[in-house]
Amino acid sequence: MDNNCGHKDKACVFHVPIFAGLSEHELLGLEALLITEMYAKGSIICYEGEDSDQIYVIQQGRVKLFTMTEDGREQIFRILEETDFFGELSIFQTEKLSFSVEALTDVRLCTIKQKDMHQLIKTQPSIALDILRTMTNRLQRAEGMIRDLGLRSAEARTASLLVNLCQEQGGDELVLSLSRRDLANIIGTTQETLSRNLSRFQDLGWIKLEGHRKIRILDHEALRDMV
Amino acid sequence: MDNNCGHKDKACVFHVPIFAGLSEHELLGLEALLITEMYAKGSIICYEGEDSDQIYVIQQGRVKLFTMTEDGREQIFRILEETDFFGELSIFQTEKLSFSVEALTDVRLCTIKQKDMHQLIKTQPSIALDILRTMTNRLQRAEGMIRDLGLRSAEARTASLLVNLCQEQGGDELVLSLSRRDLANIIGTTQETLSRNLSRFQDLGWIKLEGHRKIRILDHEALRDMV
DNA sequence: CGCCACGTTGAGAGTACTCAATTGCAGTGG
DNA sequence: CCACTGCAATTGAGTACTCTCAACGTGGCG
Secondary structure, three states: OOOOOOOOOOOHHHHOHHHOOOOHHHHHHHHHHOEEEEEOOOOEEEOOOOEEOEEEEEEEOOEEEEEEOOOOOEEEEEEEOOOOEEOHHHHOOOEEOOOEEEEOOOEEEEEEEHHHHHHHHHHOOHHHHHHHHHHHHHHHHHHHHHHHHHHOOHHHHHHHHHHHHHHHHOOOEEEOOOOHHHHHHHOOOOHHHHHHHHHHHHHOOOEEEEOOOEEEEOOHHHHHHHO | OOOOOOOOOOOHHHHOHHHOOOOHHHHHHHHOOOEEEEEOOOOEEEOOOOEEOEEEEEEEOOEEEEEEOOOOOEEEEEEEOOOOEEOHHHHOOOEEOOOEEEEOOOEEEEEEEHHHHHHHHHHOOHHHHHHHHHHHHHHHHHHHHHHHHHHOOHHHHHHHHHHHHHHHHOOOEEEOOOOHHHHHHHOOOOHHHHHHHHHHHHHOOOEEEEOOOEEEEOOHHHHHHHO
């Protein structure tokens, strides 16, 4: 309960995929290097432009990585949750953060210093490979976003968002854990445009809005064809 | 001259950063695994949707990675040149390519099979780290593109493009190696809009268009402020 | 039950797109 | 050397989309 992750028997890192290759012994060693931090829902974990020389691993809760313009418009890069990490550039260099991070729920996370990370990778090179796997997937997702933003209309991106959420959740009953504003900021549009598009999809009979936090998907095909 | 890279004394891989950590002996071993291929300017090296289980390392020339809609609009993800690689997802899985690759010049490249790559990483784990370094940088660039596409006007993206090209080339005299169409497809707009914005910048006295392939930058500040 | 944040709808404006016409440039052959 | 040809780039006109700003609903929580 002191500097570990709040579990009794096992450190949180037992459950993080990128550390899955470590032995029990190595995990215990790693545990000693971690610093655990707590953030309340809505608080900012780090600010774009700050210097950072550590990796952050989320133990509990959800965060958004985003950037903001002077006039307050926001683009979300990704939503991360338990066992995800960010700040990976600081493995190699003191990173000037290119995004801010906000806690969407209460969050518990731990940080690992650059030099500890180096040591860790040296003793267990497979970690680099595990991180690499995550990074290639992330790059692919990022390029998917670039394709959508560059080539598709806000309407198509809205459909794409629904399809993606469906795939993550499985089933026809989407439960939204984000506000309209955040959803809009993921697909690079405004909450008004998103709202209008959802209404249009409803008018077309493709979806059914059930309260503000639920969407029932009625026609997967139509949405997929739109994308 | 058989299955190596055309050099007499040293294989091409001597010059590729991600293999910089290999010993002379290991490089010679690697050389035997490579398959070298040539592509003429304008030819397609691989198609989006194809399965691929190899990494491609560019030895000579330049390529563009892009995706295309049914109606022919195109989004370019990145331009790669000598010593760059692509297809890194196939380190982990047989990859359904999420982009097409076209040779912008005559291109010589070599391919490395997934299983050979595994072997290579096992004998020299630092390679995974070198690739990881490249991938984190690439992800950062990708997120920069997402920010620009999501938050900035075509005009601002045009300014951003000029600033970036300046940084790459150094100096006030930009020499464009891409068509207006390709440049537009990098920043997610049309050639017409790009052309109009360049003309506007010229009218404002920020740049001077000199033929179709050269741009003289007159006011770096103004461009940077626009971004 | 009423408040307040969140979400939706409406009107109007601006940006960027499409399609079409014109201009500019470079390579080729007379 | 110059005119011609074909492609690339620019310019123009009209349209469509999406944004902004504002008003109005709604639903969850005290």
